[in-house]
Amino acid sequence: MSAPTRDALAPAPVDGALASFFADGAGHGETSEHRELWDALSRAAEGGKRLRPALFHSVYLALGGRQGEVAARVGAALELLHTALVVHDDVIDGDDVRRGVPNVVGEFSARARERGHEEQKAVRYGQTAAILAGDLALAGAVRTLALCGAAPGTVARMLDLLDRALHLSAAGELADVRLSLDGDGDLATVVSMEHQKTAVYSFELPVQLAAALAGAAADHEAALTRYAQLVGVVYQIRDDLDGMFGDETVTGKSTVSDLREGKCTTLIAYARTTAAWPQIAPVLAAGTADEADATRVRTLLEECGARTYVEDLAVDFTRQARQSVAHLPQAPLLDDWARAVTRGAA
Structure with a gap:
């Protein structure tokens, strides 16, 4: 198979797999804290360049890959991994904004301030939420890859x-x-x-x-x-x-x-x-x-x-x-x- 041209750099078809992941995960918790974390994580995974799944998908096709649904799940796992590391990185760097809007830290810190908590406690609450949301994304990346549908050895x-x-x-x-x-x-x-x-x-x-x-x-x-x-x-x-x-x-x-x-x-x-x-x-x-x-x-x-x-x-x-x-x-x-x-x- 000849290698695709620059058109292969288009975004990978992972949105459906990501939507399924977030829809399935929404049913795992019944508390407001779980809903808030899960919704914030879903928003954190939106937008972005989808660089990693696009690179994976274009190279996979160029190598002759044909497992469309499996590849979509692998691409989704890569995007969840990126989301996890970005959410954690914001905690490490002390950032509360990403792509021009409040990130998980900023979102939950603002909620704590609205409830009357002083700044240090509000930021700690926001960072706690981000660590937990990143953990959920990281576990999701591993699970999505493990259940992608490829052969066991692969x-x-x-x-x-x-x-x-x-x-x-x-x-x-x-x-x-x-x-x-x-x-x-x-x-x-x-x-x-x-x-x-x-x-x-x-x-x-x-x-x-x-x-x-x-x-x-x-x-x-x-x-x-x-x-x-x-x-x-x-x-x-x-x-x-x-x-x-x-x-x-x-x-x-x-x-x-x-x-x-x-x-x-x-x-x-x-x-x-x-x-x-x-x-x-x-x-x-x-x-x-x-x-x-x-x-x-x-x-x-x-x-x-x-x-x-x-x-x-x-x-x-x-x-x-x-x-x-x-x-x-x-x-x-x-x-x-x-x-x-x-x-x-x-």
């Missing part, structure tokens, strides 16, 4: 892949917080963290599940995994660049928040090795960066070569990713994906 293989992704993603998330807390980390350490935190579950897992469900050969899956690892790191590097130099109206990402949170990004890791670091370090340490601070740091990152270095790194990783699958029949599709998710780095 299901076992896919669950092993999911388990690996969860372990590495958890380690990457903790490493991200530690690097910001300690204020250290060289470039190799940061790239490794970004691989674990983002690339593993967002890119490697979807293509590995596609290969497993389609019955692809081991060397084929290995090439896809290497491709996904590199593209996933570039995806996060582009996020680092957007977090410093992007247009907030286009990216939806603040160009101050990474500085204010002391994030150890690829830009910061490179800058730490340059003469500009003594001027940048106090801004990160203060935790109070404003737009004036961000403007000054942006200038320093350009002058010390950090921006150019990181942009070139993204281009090099993208080149390596495309070369790693150039021998596969699916190379045109994977080139499309590389261009779509790495943007200027393709």
